[in-house]
Amino acid sequence: MTPPDSHGLDALETRQADALAMGGPDRIARQHAKGRLTARERIATLLEPDSFDELGLLARSDLPEARDRTPADGKICGYGQIGDRTVAVSADDVTVLAGAGGRIGVGKQMALMAYAQRKGYPMIHLGDAGGARVPDIMGSDGMMSMVYRIDQPPRDRSIPLLTLIMGECYGGPTWTASVSDIVIQVKGTAMCVGGPSILEIATGEQATAEALGGPALHAHTTGLVDLFADSDEHALQLARHCLSYFPSSARDLPPVAPTSQPVDTPLPELLDIVPTDPRQPYDMHRLLEQVVDTGSLLELKPSYDGSLITALARIDGHVVGLLANNPKVTAGAMGPGACEKATSFICLCDSFHIPLVFLHDTPGFFVGRRAEERQMPLKIMNFIEALHHSRVPRVSLVVRKSYGMAHCNMSGGNMGNDLMLAWPGADISFMAPAVAVNVAHGRRLAALPDEEGQALRAQMIEDMSRANAPWPAAERNLIDRVIDPRDTRRELARALARARGSDGEAGRSQRRLANWPRMA
Template sequence: MVAEPVVGAPDAVADLHERAARIRDGMGGAAKVAALAAAGRLTARQRIDGLLDDGTFDEIGTFAHSARPEDAASTPGDGKIGGFGRVDGRPVTVVADDITVKRASTSAVGARKMRRLFETAVRDGLPFVFFGETGGARIPDMMGSAGFGAIGPLLYPSGRARSVPMATVIVGESFGASSFLAGVSDLVVQVRGSALAVSSPKVIEVATGERITMEELGGVDVHARTTGQIDLVAEDEQQSWDQVRRFLSYLPSNAQQPPPVLPAVAPEDLGPLTSLVPAERRRAYDARRLVRGIVDAGSLMELQPQFARSLVTGLARIGGHPVGVLASQPLHQAGVLAPQTCDKATRLILLCDAFGLPLVFLHDTPGFVIGRQAEHQRLIAKAMLLQQAVLMAGVPRLSVIVRKSFGLADHVMSGLGTGADLLVAWPGAEISFMDPLAAANVLTPDGAGPAAERVDAGTVGAVTYDTGPYPAAAGMHLDEVIDPERTREVLLCAIERYRLRPFASGADRPLARWPLAW
């Protein structure tokens, strides 16, 4: 019988380093690591090192393995690699699925490691970053009531409040737990070529007979354009690391801290703001240029750019202060709001409210989309959800009515009567219950020809004479009518003024405990 090395003795320390090196270098087997390299793919450890500042990864759970004796030798780390490190000097927690160990399938020990890291991140106030690529649950471990009972509560932090920023990067074929984690994350990045779904095409075919490709089921275009379940597409893994780093730079490490302030940067020189917005309210323009003309140069990080495109949402800085931006986008559907737009807006509001970022609304919307499809997509429920989020937000709400703001769309964009902390309008803005032309048509008997040709000038005049900003300003429904070229100055003054308020942590705000998906 060979004696175990004495604790602390040189041979015990050497044994420790030899064991750790074997696990960290060999992972699930040299052949599997080599196969990933041959396919131009990265290992879980390479992803972690790519995200973190050089040499800062401090691993826990190195010596974990499957609880099943027959799998102990073949499951180093048990499919999950994680620990702590730094991103731009700030401490973070990071976990990555290890595809070389049983397809990174979720088992009791691997899930326990992930849960341990997440709970530590919340307790210590550290952002949590996850790289997802798993085939789902490990069937032998999950089957039976005892196995299911052991793994189920450890799978994902579905009941979490937004106490620390959580980012998920989908790097490969992701089913089950890694997809569920994406569903409760503040940022979801999907690398092109990966797939994000609850079940794999094989499981779907067995269960339903439906045949579907991985790309059709959960590729980046599906989620970026149709479902809205991801915030950003990364063309490669390097870009995904950059996106996560940039996202975290706008946010505090946790909801107990105020957001970080950087040195101010002047906005892009795009000419006068009035040159970016046509006076004719039916002419389209790109709202992103207007936003870029207001915020610090290079600071706009648009989120969900291909989803619900009639609203631009994202993070930016004004005078170095991070803010959330919601801007009507006349370039798409004239800037109308729709059920999907409401989901997009609500998601950003919840994020900003949890982590203390002021919200900036730029209005140029004719109202909500109407028709059978919108109603069948639960327009009422989505609009009311968004309105509740706006009214319950505890962070400053700063609204600028740029060109037009009609009906309920004005209210859900933090407009008249919503208690906005700042509500101003450009001098040519139109504000009313509905578009004056539409209102005139409602008042005009049916006739031949397009609606615009049926109404007479007198009827239009009767419903448009008081839609300008001055009647609202006269009754103190607006704080001020401003020179458009002062828009940035007015917003920055408000942001700096509201920073003097006593800071309310995210845990004290109602939206911090709203569901993370709906």
């Protein structure tokens, strides 16, 4: 007669059921009362049905007093499918000791990320945790056993890493977000180094979680978050959508989407979108939406210095990275935030073989005391250096204004582009003609009688305006082609196709920016 449970199947079933119950029904109910999903519900929503293959389900805390209260040690890890792609997923279980990290659970997460990196699987982290567990990390042995380890190969953007901020995230999930390629934050959540209680105990300062790391702060002030979601479900859908623009690893090229949308159909709407008066603002988003494949425009950091749009999109099914000045915000004059955003975006695209398209309409950089206090010269030159190191194809188009150093930063003439284009109304120079006349001839003009001075000023502005037109630069072959605005989509598609080479492999980057900080 076989002894009861001689194969251990009952014990296995019991332990699995205990782990799958997470922190118990009361804590799960509290999570649902906040309008949030549990960690396991989030994973099920993110992945294709029944595709999650969990590792470390039976892990528990290595502290005896915490063992029975730490199913899966509060970290759920494994692999699953998004479409036809395998991805690695880790999720903080806030129903287990507030999701705080213990030695075993954090080790699980690090092992998962290291393995995904070696094998070339995208990694998605669902953050909802209150930092490290104090009993685990206190003492010399605790601290040294829970360091942020750097004894493994650096990530160097070898795989796409996405982090979703889905609760109050302090410590661990904040560190992961800060080195991620894409960060998505749900409204009503927070991401910061330490929470309000720790802050008050340590410094006496009182602040809410929203003030320390809420969506408004990251949208407008830090730029650390790329996209914002209204709910858990919305965030998970955004994660799936974002991943569609990236290869599974840096070994691969970005995925090409099937499209039946023609690229050679003229776009007369563009003539109405961009005013001929250079002082009249317009929304560059409207132009981009016409030029790229319908529904493919995905803007990152949309509220962080909106003078520059950084967006992923597709043209003829192929992924591109767009950097476009937006005259609707500060007339398109870029500030420190725009430079940070551009540098970060160039690093992202170059690391994953995504070609860059620049669309100019800028009067220059937004200068002044506040900009200087934020290290404006350093930000400008970091932007330039990122461009210098980048090796993905680059196509640049001057839509309207392109002045001064900003012309260089927007990958202007003589900047190593695969193709330099301009609209006929392009206005390219060091500064606006009226300003240049005042700088160079202001005293002389002021000394003349009013009528004579005004006439000479007008003549000087007219002469400079002619010199700023694209024709002199085109005659010196500094512009490859002056194009009909209505053909913009076709011209960009042709240039990008040519830049990919005959076998499609010429668009690969040398990945010189893969180890640059996320926000330099």
